[in-house]
Each structure stands twice: as structure tokens, then as C-alpha cells.
Amino acid sequence: MRDVQPVQDAVINNGVGTMNDRPIVRGLGLRKTFAERVAVDGIDLDIPRGRCFGLLGPNGAGKTTTLRMLLGLTPFDAGTLTVFDLPMPERAREVRARVGIVPQADTLDPDFSVAENLRVYASYFGLSRRQVEPRIDGLLDFANLGERRDARIDTLSGGMKRRLTIARALVNDPELVVLDEPTTGLDPQARHVIWSRLSELRDASKTLVLTTHYMEEAERLCDELIVVDHGRILDRGSPRALIKRHVEPEVIEVRGGADAVIAWPEIQAARTERMGSSLYCYTREPAPLLNRLQAATGIVFLHRPAGLEDVFLRLTGRELRD
Amino acid sequence: MANFDWTLPRARRGALAVWRRNVLVWRRLLGPAILMNFGEPLIYLLGFGLGLGVFVGQVADLPYLAFLASGIVASSAMTTATFEGMYSVFTRMVPQRTYEAILATPLEIDDILAGEMLWCATKGLMSGVAILLVGAGLGVVGGMSALWAIPVVFLIGLTFGGMAMIMTALADNYDFFSYYFVLLVTPMMMLCGVFFPIDGLPGWLQDVVQILPLTHAVALVRPLVVGAPVDAAGLHLSVLIGYASTSYYLAVVLVRRRLVV
Numbered sequence: 001m002r003d004v005q006p007v008q009d010a011v012i013n014n015g016v017g018t019m020n021d022r023p024i025v026r027g028l029g030l031r032k033t034f035a036e037r038v039a040v041d042g043i044d045l046d047i048p049r050g051r052c053f054g055l056l057g058p059n060g061a062g063k064t065t066t067l068r069m070l071l072g073l074t075p076f077d078a079g080t081l082t083v084f085d086l087p088m089p090e091r092a093r094e095v096r097a098r099v100g101i102v103p104q105a106d107t108l109d110p111d112f113s114v115a116e117n118l119r120v121y122a123s124y125f126g127l128s129r130r131q132v133e134p135r136i137d138g139l140l141d142f143a144n145l146g147e148r149r150d151a152r153i154d155t156l157s158g159g160m161k162r163r164l165t166i167a168r169a170l171v172n173d174p175e176l177v178v179l180d181e182p183t184t185g186l187d188p189q190a191r192h193v194i195w196s197r198l199s200e201l202r203d204a205s206k207t208l209v210l211t212t213h214y215m216e217e218a219e220r221l222c223d224e225l226i227v228v229d230h231g232r233i234l235d236r237g238s239p240r241a242l243i244k245r246h247v248e249p250e251v252i253e254v255r256g257g258a259d260a261v262i263a264w265p266e267i268q269a270a271r272t273e274r275m276g277s278s279l280y281c282y283t284r285e286p287a288p289l290l291n292r293l294q295a296a297t298g299i300v301f302l303h304r305p306a307g308l309e310d311v312f313l314r315l316t317g318r319e320l321r322d
Numbered sequence: 323m324a325n326f327d328w329t330l331p332r333a334r335r336g337a338l339a340v341w342r343r344n345v346l347v348w349r350r351l352l353g354p355a356i357l358m359n360f361g362e363p364l365i366y367l368l369g370f371g372l373g374l375g376v377f378v379g380q381v382a383d384l385p386y387l388a389f390l391a392s393g394i395v396a397s398s399a400m401t402t403a404t405f406e407g408m409y410s411v412f413t414r415m416v417p418q419r420t421y422e423a424i425l426a427t428p429l430e431i432d433d434i435l436a437g438e439m440l441w442c443a444t445k446g447l448m449s450g451v452a453i454l455l456v457g458a459g460l461g462v463v464g465g466m467s468a469l470w471a472i473p474v475v476f477l478i479g480l481t482f483g484g485m486a487m488i489m490t491a492l493a494d495n496y497d498f499f500s501y502y503f504v505l506l507v508t509p510m511m512m513l514c515g516v517f518f519p520i521d522g523l524p525g526w527l528q529d530v531v532q533i534l535p536l537t538h539a540v541a542l543v544r545p546l547v548v549g550a551p552v553d554a555a556g557l558h559l560s561v562l563i564g565y566a567s568t569s570y571y572l573a574v575v576l577v578r579r580r581l582v583v
């Protein structure tokens with residue numbers, strides 16, 4: 001069963017303490033075309049300060065392209081955009097001075113050790129040794145890399161590299177941290193460490209913008225998110241609001257014997273979806289179907305509350321993307 | 323042209339951070355670097371200059387060793403800056419994604435390439451000066467005027483570093499650089515007056531080499547090193563500065579198209 005408690009907490013925490021109500025990012029009608037391919041097709045954004053804002057979408061949805069536009073790294077074909085109320089892309093240098101970026105691909109500098117990576121990166125922000133040096137230890141602790149400060153980058157695990165990349169994004173003490181798939185490819189332990197670090201950042205009232213394919217990540221971290229596909233926003237809201245809006249509260253997944261179950265009259269009360277040999281039954285009243293399933297033999301099933309993944313699949317469909 | 327951002331580049335102080343990054347990496351490899359800078363030219367100069375010099379005697383009113391050493395000061399700045407501007411810059415731009423990381427900071431491509439070009443020139447300078455020192459040890463340096471060769475060698479490094487970065491901006495892989503070496507670097511090495519005077523070439527070829535930057539580099543460096551008067555210094559300097567600034571501009575435009583998409 002999925003634990004949705006953290007999301008609730010997050011909503012409560014962020015009801016207070018947002019003194020500055022002007023959105024940190026405002027975009028209107030953003031569009032970007034690569035050759036013939038429309039990557040971002042009219043996206044409007046307003047990202048509130050001090051929250052965690054998520055972009056959720058399948059592969060190729062346009063998440064990275066959208067983030068790159070926010071940073072002035074991808075010129076857009078149409079639309080208007082301000083970050084910190086500064087017009088983009090004209091003021092990109094100033095904006096990036098106040099943003100921390102965790103890119104989708106690893107860009108740590110293999111020619112340097114862990115601590116040197118932080119120092120050298122800080123030098124690109126024009127920070128002096130004296131400003132940076134006192135911060136290094138704190139950042140290494142934050143990344144749980146204190147013991148590895150002199151290690152070479154290629155000796156680090158995927159999780160360590162990711163943590164270092166996040167620490168690196170904080171050297172300039174940014175107001176806004178942009179993370180493109182911060183936990184993709186990591187094991188559950190590594191992912192949980194990163195989640196707790198990101199929660200700390202949010203509690204320190206940094207604004208976070210992150211993209212992810214992991215529904216659990218979005219549910220735990222994001223106060224608000226947009227679901228994106230084919231460069232368009234399909235819907236926007238808190239994880240709970242989206243779940244409420246798009247799917248019935250309970251799901252029964254029938255994994256063995258779906259062919260028989262589909263003919264039962266008890267199934268009428270549910271909205272069903274077939275996926276391979278599994279049958280997904282979305283319903284408000286699971287009891288009749290559950291009773292019959294429990295009585296039947298040879299049928300494997302799972303009863304759970306609906307989650308963001310169900311919303312995601314409902315909005316973006318079940319076909320494979322690439 | 324569509325998709326090209328022809329805005330004039332504006333490098334700022336951040337370029338120095340890129341340059342410093344390369345210095346830090348280079349510092350660790352000091353041993354092999356010094357060996358390359360001093361060992362190789364020493365062998366060349368002794369081998370060619372002394373060995374071949376016996377047969378050749380005087381060239382352009384100079385002992386062959388002096389003629390050769392002063393030419394190699396210029397050509398080694400060229401090859402060193404070219405290597406750095408192609409292989410090392412490509413490594414940082416493509417497989418290592420260093421520029422992607424840097425572009426997430428306030429720096430722009432204008433700054434990155436300015437820093438890289440300064441670094442190419444710095445390496446060119448180190449190899450040129452190494453040869454100058456070796457040459458001084460062999461008694462071919464004609465006096466204090468040789469100190470003027472030092473800023474010129476730095477300019478040569480900027481010129482060839484910039485030209486190399488154009489190739490890097492266009493390259494899909496390292497193999498691409500072979501074209502540049504075979505079609506440009508090696509011919510310049512042979513024809514631009516490093517090993518023998520240009521006036522030995524057929525007339526039409528003499529005209530062709532006048533458009534090649536190494537010709538002008540050698541024409542400046544040689545007299546400064548051996549202590550002879552420099553002819554047409556303004557022209558030679560303008561050609562080198564023209565190549566350096568134009569190639570920086572083109573490289574910035576090409577890398578913008580490649581990375582800022």
C-alpha cells in the first residue's frame with residue numbers, strides 16, 4: 001500500500017510561510033520545435049515560490065526542453081517567460097546565477113576530485129575561494145560524501161554522483177533548484193536518501209522544480225505538478241487533487257484469471273482497463289467485487305487505493321513511448 | 323542563416339575561470355608535460371640542426387640550427403595549440419560534458435571558448451618558450467629582442483587555437499581532425515618557412531603560402547629570435563590577429579548552434 005501521508009504534510013506545511021506571493025517562474029504559450037518535431041507545444045507555467053513543483057510526463061514529453069527554456073539554454077520559438085521577474089532569455093546570466101541545476105545526464109568533472117568539483121564549479125559563479133571554502137564541508141555532509149572528499153569521480157557509485165551533483169547545484173546558494181530526473185537509475189536506498197535531502201531543501205524554503213517518471217517521487221515531494229505529454233499540459237494540481245479528479249478512489253488489480261472475472265456482473269460497478277493479462281478495476285464500491293474474488297479460487301488480485309500512477313496512465317495512455 | 327546566432331561574442335571575466343580550470347588539471351600532469359615540452363624539441367634540434375646542418379650550412383644568412391630553431395618556436399606553438407583546441411576541447415565539449423555543466427552557471431559559450439582559446443595559447447606559449455630556452459642553450463638566440471617573441475608566440479597560440487576550435491565545433495568524432503592535420507597543419511609545417519625559406523618555392527606556391535597564418539608567424543618570430551630586423555611587422559600581426567578573432571567568432575557561432583538548441 002502506498003503511503004500518501006508525506007504529501008498531506010507537505011500541503012499543510014506550505015499553506016503557511018509563503019510570504020512572497022509572486023510566482024518565481026511565469027511562462028505563457030511556450031513553444032519549441034526541433035526540425036519538424038514539436039517538443040513543447042504551448043505550455044503555460046506559473047511556479048509558486050517556496051514549493052516543490054513537478055513536471056510529470058512520459059519519455060519525450062518535453063520536460064527537459066521546458067526546463068532548458070527556463071534556464072536560457074534553449075531558445076524558444078514562441079511565448080514569453082520570466083524567471084525572478086526577469087525576462088528570458090535576455091537575462092539568462094543573472095537568472096542562472098541564482099539557480100542551481102541538476103541536469104539529467106551526469107556532468108561531473110572527471111578531471112577533479114569530489115571536493116574539487118565543488119570548488120571549480122563555484123569558480124564559474126565568480127565565487128572566491130574565501131567564500132566557498134567554508135561551505136564545502138557543509139555541502140559534502142549534505143551529500144553524505146565527507147569521507148570521499150578526495151575520491152576521484154569515476155570511483156563513485158551512481159547514487160554518490162547524484163548526491164554530489166545536487167550538492168554542486170547548491171554552491172551558489174540558489175533560490176531555485178531545478179532537477180531533471182534526480183533519481184532515475186538509482187536503487188531504492190539511494191533514492192530515499194535523495195528524497196530526504198530534497199525535502200530538507202524545501203523546508204529551507206528553496207523553490208524546487210523537478211521532472212520525474214517516478215510517481216512515488218512526485219507524490220512524496222511535489223506540492224503541485226503538471227502532467228505533460230506531447231509538449232502539452234494535460235492537467236495541473238496537487239497529487240491528491242489530481243487523483244481525486246481523474247480516478248476512482250480504489251483499484252482492484254486482477255492478475256490471474258482476468259478472462260473469467262470480466263464476465264462477472266459484479267464488474268459492472270467498476271471502470272475496467274485491460275493490460276496484457278491483468279485487469280484493472282477502478283471503483284468507488286469495491287465490496288461486492290472483493291467478496292466474490294475472495295470466494296473464488298485460483299484468482300490472484302490486489303486491492304489498493306488509487307495513486308498518481310493511475311492518473312498518469314489515464315491521462316497519457318498505456319502505449320509504450322520512445 | 324537560419325539557426326545561427328550571429329550576435330557578436332562578449333567574453334567576460336568568467337573566461338578566466340575556464341582557463342583556471344584547465345591550469346588546475348594541467349598542474350597534475352606537470353612531469354610528462356615538461357618532458358614533452360623540452361625533451362622533444364631538444365632531440366629535433368640536435369638531430370636536424372646539427373646533423374643536417376653539416377650538409378646544409380647557411381640558410382638565409384643564418385646557421386641552419388638557428389634558422390630551424392627559430393622556425394620551430396613558431397610551429398610548435400601552432401601544433402600545441404592545435405592539439406589542445408581539437409582533442410582536448412572536443413573531449414570537454416562532447417564525451418566529458420564539461421561545457422554542459424559550465425553552461426548551467428552564469429557563463430556562456432562566449433566565455434567558455436575565450437577561456438579555452440587563452441588556454442590553447444598558454445600551452446602554445448609554454449612549448450614555444452621551451453624551445454626558445456633550448457635554442458638559447460645551443461647559442462642560437464640573438465639577444466634580448468628574443469623576449470619580444472614571447473607575446474608573439476602567445477598570439478600564435480590564440481590564432482591556431484581558435485582555428486582548431488572551428489574544426490572541433492564541426493566534428494562528430496576525433497577522426498575528423500585527421501583532415502585538418504593532413505590538409506592544413508602538415509602542409510603549413512612544410513611550406514611556411516619552418517624548415518626552408520619560402521623563396522625556394524615555385525612562384526604560385528609562394529603566393530598561396532602568403533594566405534597561411536604560419537607564414538606570418540614564422541616571419542615574425544624568426545628575426546626576433548635571431549636578433550634581425552623584422553620586416554612588415556604590422557602586416558604579419560594583422561594577419562594573425564585577423565585569423566584569431568575571426569576564428570573565435572566563427573567557433574562561438576558554431577558551438578552555439580551545437581549546444582544552445
Ligand SMILES: Nc1ncnc2c1ncn2[C@@H]1O[C@H](COP(=O)(O)OP(=O)(O)OP(=O)(O)O)[C@@H](O)[C@H]1O
Pocket residue numbers: 034035037038039057058059060061062063064065066104583
Ligand atoms: N536537440 C534536439 N534535437 C532534436 N530533437 C530534440 C532535441 N532535444 C529534444 N528533442 C525532441 O524533443 C522531444 C522532447 O524531448 P525532451 O528531452 O524535452 O523530453 P523529456 O520529457 O525530457 O524526455 P525524457 O523523459 O526521455 O528525458 C522529444 O521528441 C525529443 O526527441
Ligand SMILES: [Mg+2]
Pocket residue numbers: 063064065104180
Ligand atoms: Mg528529459
